[in-house]
Amino acid sequence: MKKVLIALDYNPVSEQVAKAGHELAKKLNAQVCLIHVLTDVSYYGMQYPTFMGYDGYNLSADMNLSTEMRNFAEEFLKTATDHLQDPNAGYHLAEGETETALLNYAEEWNADLIVMGTHSHSTLEKLLVGTIASRVLEKTKIPVYMVPIQKE
Helix, strand or coil, X not given: CCEEEEECCCCCCHHHHHHHHHHXXXXXXXXXXXXXXXXXXXXXXXXXXXXXCECCCCCCCCCCHHHHHHHHHHHHHHHHHHHCCCCCCEEEEEECCXXXXXXXXXXXXXXXXXXXXXXXXXHHHHHHHCCHHHHHHHHCCXXXXXXXCCCC
């Protein structure tokens, strides 16, 4: 395995996913690429404390939301990549439906492994909407390394 694609969402638990994926990639002597999929713009208005060295978004009422969100997401990915302190790590910002955009880029980049976190969701929520992780697992031909994340 020479290419490890690490999927990050805009949530502080992404730091755990990035760390676990990066440690695995180092053991495999593999190249790392962090990927984030820009989907629902309202998601980025969440106010979290600093994570992975990123202070968060400062939204203003008069901005061009689409362009600004893309810029913010790009800044988040760049900061997260720098946080790994790996000069060979890269990043990619995709847009669209999360699992489709993630799988399309994984194939385009020729990823050997996809790393993603599994958030702890209620059983009812999983039955009604499923999870991005489960949808990726249903559709991928690329091995997936799941990092379990529990809500505090």
